[in-house]
Amino acid sequence: MEMKLSHPKIQQLSSSVKARLQSQITLNTYGAAVREVIQNSIDAGASQIDIKLDLASLSFWVKDDGVGIPPDELERICQRYFTSKLRRLEDLTSIKTFGFRGEALHSLASMSNLTIVSKRADFNSSYITRFTGDGNSNIAFPFDMSNREENPVNDFFYFEPFRSSGTIVTASSLFQNIPVRRNNMLRLPEYNLLHEVKEVVLKSLIDHPNVRITVWELNKGSQTSKKVLKVNRVFGNLNWYSNLLTSIYGSSLLPTHEVVNASFKDIKMHGVIGLQPNQSRKYQYISINGRLVQVSEEDSKTINKIFVGCNFGGQQLNLTDFTDHKKRVSSVGKPFSKYPVFLINFECKTQSGDLLQDPSKTIVHPRQWRVLFKMLNKVFISFLKHAGYDLQLNRKVISSPTPSPTKRMLEEPTDILPLKRSSAASRFILNSNSRFGSIKSDEIRGMLLNSDRPGYFYKPVNIKSSKTNESHLTASISCHLHKCSEDDDIRRINTMSEYPDAVDLENISLKKECLHEDNCRVVLQLYKKFILVVIESEGTKNLMIIDQHACDERIKVENLYMTFLHQVYDTDLRVKLAQPFDLSVPGEEIEYLTAFRPNFNSFGIDFETHETDGRVHITHLPELLIEKIANDAQFLRASILQHVWDLALHRKSAKLTGSPADWFQKIKDLPGIIVEVINSKACRSAIMFGDLLEMKDMQNMVKCLHRCQLPFQCAHGRPTITPLADLSKQN
Known part of the structure; x- marks a missing residue:
């Protein structure tokens, strides 16, 4: 017997379900809830707004001196699509208020315990109404605000009497019927919630210079409050x-x-x-x-x-x-x-x-x-x-090349280098004082055909000839300048395709293991700038050129990173300054500094914060930074605040986990100023162009480069090794 499937009928959602779903769309953060109440106060003509925040319980209190709400409207104020600001869609072009949808208070009443007290100037008494989280309210009834015993909330959210008119909105236990959302909010650092409110205040006041707002924050532990901001008219x-x-x-x-x-x-x-x-x-x-x-x-x-x-x-x-x-x-x-x-x-x-x-x-x-x-x-x-x-x-x-490994580098293999260098680029770099991160073909053509030495041009080396071998190629590189007259036809060559015997090295790739001494043989030093090597691996034989400065810089920078990060894990790097730096820092960033202080301490940076006057005293720095910073407080300030924002925006991890063995993966989380100093130190101490190297020195450099985690670029992102020729197809 075939069973018929029963299909549920299409029907309207209940009022409570609709209210719950809609409330999550309209208000999904603590700051959004505060925003709606503040902007309602501004729309009501308020010139003074006081805000109290209880971040620990996700509650807040807002009092204004606006026109107030009459009792009959107070009972309907949280019903969806009830508004006094809009009648027809055409009215939108002339609307001056923030709100007009009639949704915000309805959503707020659906996700919190909401109490509204209001007084009109033409009424002798204030009126109160309460909402219990389902969006439904009791009728509005008179409320004696001077009688403290009738006050339904704690001392921090006490309903202070109005001078003439105004409204007080208290929302407690925000997101109480949306447990996942509430738990996520409670896990956020309180300074994040406070920053949301600060931004809400700014956005609400851009076009309202006649409104004064004061914000107070409750310290739940001490039951005291502090003023966190005040914007005067x-x-x-x-x-x-x-x-x-x-x-x-x-x-x-x-x-x-x-x-x-x-x-x-x-x-x-x-x-x-x-x-x-x-x-x-x-x-x-x-x-x-x-x-x-x-x-x-x-x-x-x-x-x-x-x-x-x-x-x-x-x-x-x-x-x-x-x-x-x-x-x-x-x-x-x-x-x-x-x-x-x-x-x-x-x-x-x-x-x-x-x-x-x-x-x-x-x-x-x-x-x-x-x-x-x-x-x-x-x-x-x-x-x-x-x-x-x-x-x-x-x-x-x-932007500058990334000097330290990025997240992508750490997730992908670092032992493979795609080498895409034309033979023209290889020949040019031999007689150049520059080091390149990348070279465009147009640049190379211009360099080849417009040498600084009049009457000379770089003539391509023919390595496809049957007579070509490794020794012949090495000799050819040493005598690649060819004298020609100003009207030589070769001067008119403007495309690399006109070199019929130029070598295409686009498909050459190199793995880190190719630098092993069994696969890599040093040939000679070239012009006291480069190390010529032959690399044989997986059936291929390539002639490569190593930039001696970039190579030694990579070796030194990794040693410096490893040494510093081992010290981070094992020792206290803080060195007390004889004269602390006194810096002026925005309040929001002071709060971040306080929250991220353990991270700064691990890198040897310590400070004292003074929120009342917006000052930060830098008392300790690591020895690595003391010489670099000298007396430049502005440079230090910018460097520290950069790390603050890197941590706040999760570009760097605030927690130093793992062990010293993980030092390479931790480079990306170092403060930018420390990366800069280490890179600079490695560059200054590395072997320079013009330094003569013995064969054993060059062989040792190649061995050390092979042991590096990121051997194919220097500390500043330039390549350490460049291909010259594919010798595997030669006779």
Whole structure:
């Protein structure tokens, strides 16, 4: 007998299930919940907002002096799609408030214990209503705020009486009916939750200089509270944006700045740009009519390339932190990034499509972005010119080669090197004082046909001839210059294809094991710059050239890394400074420094933080850094903050696990300044061009290179070995 499958009927979800599902879409973080209440207060005309945070229990309290909510509306305030701000879709083009959906408080009531107390100026009494996590509320009833015994919450969230009108919203045990989400939130460091709230305050106040906000944080252990930020009202927009940034993140974020203004047709732009760089792109804000724009990664890179291209921060540094202005650290590598700090707000006609893109009220794809982006670029260029920077906007900005192994290098085999070098490149490098990371064929052709020595050009070595052998090739390399006249036909050659006997080495590859002494034979030293070797492996025989400086640099840098990381595991690297460095640091980064202090200690860096005045005293440094830093406090500050952001953004691991035997895998987690110093030290101490080497010295170098973890590049990413010819097919 065939059984019929029963299909469930399509039916509407219950109200409680719908509320639960929708609440996770609208509000999914602690900061998002606080944001909705703050912005409701601003929409209600509040000029003063007080916020209290209990991060340990995911609870908060917000009081404002807005117009208040009448009792009959208080009972409906958390019902979905109930709002006083929108009637028709056409109203979106003229809307001035943050909210209009009628969803935020409904979602908040569905995931927390929510209590709302409000008073209108035309009512004698305050009214209270409570929501219990299912979105349903009791009726609003009068509430005597002066009677402390009737206060339903603890002392920290005490309902203080209103002067005339206002609203108090208390949300406790956020995400209580979404246990996985709540547990994830509780596992986050409290400073992360606090940073969310700080950013919410900034985003909410961009277009509201007439609102004062004060935020307090509860210390659950001591039952005391501390003020974490206060943004005062500013009448007039001239200094509002700088006041907003410094009030939230500290004055050290924006010690000096320029106010910028621009207009195009009916679009106006106002903002502020800092003159001192920061090590993170976090402090870059662009908004339209007070609503933040989510700038794409591509556009963000384009903006920052304008600043990188003119070495922003390299010419003008804040000198207030220098103890010795005359001596500054020079750096070949890139131990820290230099990003501009800015807050830009556009005033233009509201596009209804912009307001419907994201429940967080962020604009993801602005309709006028093409025009606004061009305005931004012109303003940034004008700012840099006015600040005295030499703009080289047509220069292609390329980041420095990675000096230490990246995560990808550690996950993939490091003992195989694809060698793609044309024979022309090989011949050119023999008579060059340069070392190349990569050479383009166009460059090689130009170098071959436009030698610095008049009347000379590099003539290709014919190694496909039946007479060619290893000794003949070696001799040919030593006499590869050929005299010719200015009108020689060879001068007109402009493509490598016109060399019919040039050797194609594109497919040659080399494994680390090929450098073993059984497979690699040293032939001779060339021009006191290179080591000529013959490598035989897996039926192939290749003539290779080793850069003696790059080779020795790789050997030394790995020894230095291994020695330092063994010390990290086994000893205390901290050396007390005779004169501590006193640095001014933004409050948010001070909190990160405090959280990551054990990581800094493991590398020999120690400090004392003073959050009240935004100062950090560097008291200890490893011996490796003391000589490098000298008296350049600004360089030290940037280097330390770079590591802070590398840890905060999980680019580096904050926990030093494993053992000294894992030293190579731990290089990627070293502070950038330590990587820079070790690389520089290896480079300076390595064998140089012009140093004469005995045969035994060259053989020993090749043996040591074979033992390296990453033998095919120097500390700065340049190749240590280059192919010259494939000898396996020769007679």
